[in-house]
Amino acid sequence: MDALFGVHLQKITFDTVVYRGATYRYVVACTMADAFCGALPLIWNLRHSIARNLALIMAFAATLFVFNVARLSFSDILFAWGLSWNWAHNVISGISYFLLWEWILSLKTLSFAPKTVQPS
Numbered sequence: 001m002d003a004l005f006g007v008h009l010q011k012i013t014f015d016t017v018v019y020r021g022a023t024y025r026y027v028v029a030c031t032m033a034d035a036f037c038g039a040l041p042l043i044w045n046l047r048h049s050i051a052r053n054l055a056l057i058m059a060f061a062a063t064l065f066v067f068n069v070a071r072l073s074f075s076d077i078l079f080a081w082g083l084s085w086n087w088a089h090n091v092i093s094g095i096s097y098f099l100l101w102e103w104i105l106s107l108k109t110l111s112f113a114p115k116t117v118q119p120s
Contacts, residue, residue, distance in 0.1 A: 001073040007080045019080070029093070032068045035100055036061065045109045064100075071096045 009017040078088035
């Protein structure tokens with residue numbers, strides 16, 4: 001997707017690219033694998049069937065993959081256009097992780113409220 005916007009990364013190893021002489025290495029956080037694994041127990045809904053939960057996880061994995069590719073490409077494009085790496089990558093990553101957390105909370109599978117006992 002980067003190439004569509006004129007950002008031509010040169011792959012030098014399976015996890016490393018070069019852009020304008022700078023070397024960039026993809027690590028676990030770049031893949032959002034940490035967020036995916038951390039989200040699994042948070043999105044699992046005990047009130048739903050195993051099949052429904054597994055379907056949600058498969059849809060979540062596919063959507064997170066597309067979201068992450070868009071996030072990384074957007075960061076690369078902003079950096080190529082002259083934005084500092086801190087803003088182009090780190091701030092965009094922080095916003096992305098925040099949006100993921102907000103989505104998890106919107107599922108309402110988590111309850112932070114104390115349980116109340118109804119008097120009999």
